[in-house]
Amino acid sequence: MYGWAGQRLRVDLTTGEITKEPLSYEYRRKWIGGRGFNSDVIYNEVPADMDPFDPRTRVCFGMGPVSGTAAPSTGRVTVTCKSPLTGGFGDSNMGGHWGAEVKYAGYDQIIVQGRAKHPVYIWIDDDKVEIRDARHLWGKFAREADPMIKQELGDEDIHIMMIGPAGENMVRFACTFNDVWRAAGRTGHGAVIGSKNLKAIATRGSGTVKIADPKKMMEVCNRLRQAFKTDPMKIGLNTIGSLCLINVANRDGWFPWNNFQFGSHPLASNMSGEVHAETVLKHREGCYACPIACGRFTEIRDGKYAGENFGGPEYEHAVPTGPRCGIIEDANDIWHNARLTNDYGLDAIECGGVISSAMEWFQRGLITTKDTGGLELTWGNAEVVDTLINQIGQRKGFGNILAEGADRAADKLGLPKEAHYYTITTRGMTLPGDDPRGLGFGYGLSFAMGTRGGCDHLRSLCCLELSGALYPGLNTKLLGDESANKPVTTNGKPYMVYYEENQKATTDCLQVCCFTTHWSYAVLTPDQVEYLNAVTGLDFTEEEFQEIGERIVNLERAYWNRLMSGVREDTVPERFLKEPMPPNGVDYQTNIGATLPLNEMLPKYYQYRDWDSKTGFPSERKLKQLGLDYVAKDLAPLRSKYLSDAEKKKVKYYY
Numbered sequence: 001m002y003g004w005a006g007q008r009l010r011v012d013l014t015t016g017e018i019t020k021e022p023l024s025y026e027y028r029r030k031w032i033g034g035r036g037f038n039s040d041v042i043y044n045e046v047p048a049d050m051d052p053f054d055p056r057t058r059v060c061f062g063m064g065p066v067s068g069t070a071a072p073s074t075g076r077v078t079v080t081c082k083s084p085l086t087g088g089f090g091d092s093n094m095g096g097h098w099g100a101e102v103k104y105a106g107y108d109q110i111i112v113q114g115r116a117k118h119p120v121y122i123w124i125d126d127d128k129v130e131i132r133d134a135r136h137l138w139g140k141f142a143r144e145a146d147p148m149i150k151q152e153l154g155d156e157d158i159h160i161m162m163i164g165p166a167g168e169n170m171v172r173f174a175c176t177f178n179d180v181w182r183a184a185g186r187t188g189h190g191a192v193i194g195s196k197n198l199k200a201i202a203t204r205g206s207g208t209v210k211i212a213d214p215k216k217m218m219e220v221c222n223r224l225r226q227a228f229k230t231d232p233m234k235i236g237l238n239t240i241g242s243l244c245l246i247n248v249a250n251r252d253g254w255f256p257w258n259n260f261q262f263g264s265h266p267l268a269s270n271m272s273g274e275v276h277a278e279t280v281l282k283h284r285e286g287c288y289a290c291p292i293a294c295g296r297f298t299e300i301r302d303g304k305y306a307g308e309n310f311g312g313p314e315y316e317h318a319v320p321t322g323p324r325c326g327i328i329e330d331a332n333d334i335w336h337n338a339r340l341t342n343d344y345g346l347d348a349i350e351c352g353g354v355i356s357s358a359m360e361w362f363q364r365g366l367i368t369t370k371d372t373g374g375l376e377l378t379w380g381n382a383e384v385v386d387t388l389i390n391q392i393g394q395r396k397g398f399g400n401i402l403a404e405g406a407d408r409a410a411d412k413l414g415l416p417k418e419a420h421y422y423t424i425t426t427r428g429m430t431l432p433g434d435d436p437r438g439l440g441f442g443y444g445l446s447f448a449m450g451t452r453g454g455c456d457h458l459r460s461l462c463c464l465e466l467s468g469a470l471y472p473g474l475n476t477k478l479l480g481d482e483s484a485n486k487p488v489t490t491n492g493k494p495y496m497v498y499y500e501e502n503q504k505a506t507t508d509c510l511q512v513c514c515f516t517t518h519w520s521y522a523v524l525t526p527d528q529v530e531y532l533n534a535v536t537g538l539d540f541t542e543e544e545f546q547e548i549g550e551r552i553v554n555l556e557r558a559y560w561n562r563l564m565s566g567v568r569e570d571t572v573p574e575r576f577l578k579e580p581m582p583p584n585g586v587d588y589q590t591n592i593g594a595t596l597p598l599n600e601m602l603p604k605y606y607q608y609r610d611w612d613s614k615t616g617f618p619s620e621r622k623l624k625q626l627g628l629d630y631v632a633k634d635l636a637p638l639r640s641k642y643l644s645d646a647e648k649k650k651v652k653y654y655y
């Protein structure tokens with residue numbers, strides 16, 4: 001067999017049983033790998049109504065057939081489980097080197113189930129797999145525990161996936177890291193891993209990935225690496241990282257100031273990538289086989305946080321606990337907060353989301369210092385944000401309530417329905433720091449439709465409207481409509497979202513970084529199919545590749561449908577639909593007055609998907625066409641139930 005290792009590893013932490021399961025040709029051809037394998041396991045092995053913290057739930061780590069090869073950026077891993085934040089389908093994706101190492105150890109996927117009696121970690125040393133005591137590691141930050149494990153195993157070069165204290169404390173938006181700093185941020189799987197008493201998976205692999213046609217593979221990889229040399233987005237990402245977006249976001253009005261009450265701020269450039277590079281950048285980093293190397297390493301050099309250092313930040317890492325909470329004057333406050341979310345192992349997006357929601361409740365008198373334990377949740381109060389991140393990570397004080405996520409916190413505090421208006425969530429998960437009234441209407445539609453809850457910039461990645469103008473002719477080539485490259489228009493957007501969702505799903509099956517295929521467009525679908533075939537020796541076609549992406553999106557959608565979630569939740573926070581974008585002292589802001597015309601785009605999107613516009617369920621015809629007959633059977637009795645009066649009364653978010 002070429003490309004795939006051909007087996008998955010399953011570890012049951014209740015029984016201690018460790019099994020290796022072969023992956024058949026038909027299975028690999030149907031799902032490719034990574035996200036495809038994971039979504040299939042969650043759909044079939046984790047009932048939609050199971051408590052996400054039930055020991056029987058699974059956490060899956062998926063690698064792809066090209067993981068660990070010379071194709072660009074092949075170190076990605078998808079982590080999937082039933083989300084404790086949304087109660088629905090949840091996955092996230094991380095870079096680093098761990099994914100390649102797992103492939104070298106001989107596995108395409110790891111499934112963890114059960115719950116250990118005390119904290120443990122899994123040690124994978126090629127085909128030798130052990131469950132080891134981790135009681136001495138519990139409570140440690142990844143930066144502390146990572147070297148301890150390496151010392152214990154006597155190998156500096158192993159790669160480790162790990163949760164932080166937030167995961168151990170089952171904060172519902174805890175995440176995982178590998179190589180200390182590379183996070184799979186979203187949907188709260190760190191809490192599920194913590195609920196299983198699993199601290200880490202340390203891995204050493206001494207094997208290789210067998211390539212069917214090495215000559216062809218080198219030819220394709222060399223060609224693609226040449227293309228990156230002149231790719232405009234690659235150059236920006238490498239030079240100033242994803243913080244290159246700050247000044248663009250401020251100009252185009254999608255900078256999420258004070259929980260999206262405004263889209264710009266006169267001081268935004270204080271935290272721009274350019275300023276970061278001049279003041280606190282220590283060095284640049286890249287994940288496995290990455291020609292872009294967008295990673296940053298930061299060291300604060302002055303002020304009260306002088307000497308603090310950490311991996312990052314990314315745009316979505318820095319913005320939520322920075323400007324979304326009204327902090328901009330001293331960028332060191334922002335870098336410090338990003339460092340804290342890393343150390344605790346928190347999804348920075350959700351963490352900033354829940355804190356800024358609470359700040360807006362405070363602003364509007366829905367909560368007072370009586371609720372917050374005396375904390376003044378005023379905008380820009382950096383000290384309070386620092387306190388709350390610590391409280392959330394440790395589940396202490398008011399932070400213990402916020403650790404439940406914004407929608408649940410509103411209910412726990414007994415707040416009126418109005419409080420949910422300010423949580424900026426869809427299906428219980430907050431949106432990233434990107435206001436669709438400026439970032440683009442395609443992004444807005446994708447936020448409403450994403451299959452992992454409130455969804456975000458890493459789901460359908462409508463970069464054809466963000467960076468599309470830098471690639472003249474690309475929108476015409478892929479979508480048949482060049483005008484779709486303009487962000488604040490509905491032209492071509494329903495098809496763009498349909499196309500990009502499918503494309504991103506297959507990219508996540510290969511487990512390559514989407515910055516190679518979206519932000520930058522140096523690698524297109526035909527290139528991906530070319531290197532997939534060179535590695536595996538098979539004959540995937542572009543049509544088959546795209547159909548696999550569509551299959552995955554439909555399967556994940558069906559998981560939500562089994563929870564009675566459909567068209568009623570296909571929306572974005574009302575703020576984006578109702579509040580025209582106000583000015584905020586930036587005279588070059590381009591989107592004053594904009595709202596998101598979501599309803600103009602939804603009907604066409606359902607048509608492209610062949611989903612029923614009354615329920616949002618995939619049609620039986622579509623499911624059967626995609627080889628998902630068993631899913632069609634599961635959904636059949638639920639279609640009419642969805643339209644019943646009892647179901648209509650359900651709230652918009654899930655837990």
Ligand code: SF4
Binds near residue numbers: 291293294295514515
């Ligand atoms: S582009 Fe950035 S996130 Fe993606 S693989 Fe490269 S370094 Fe990692």
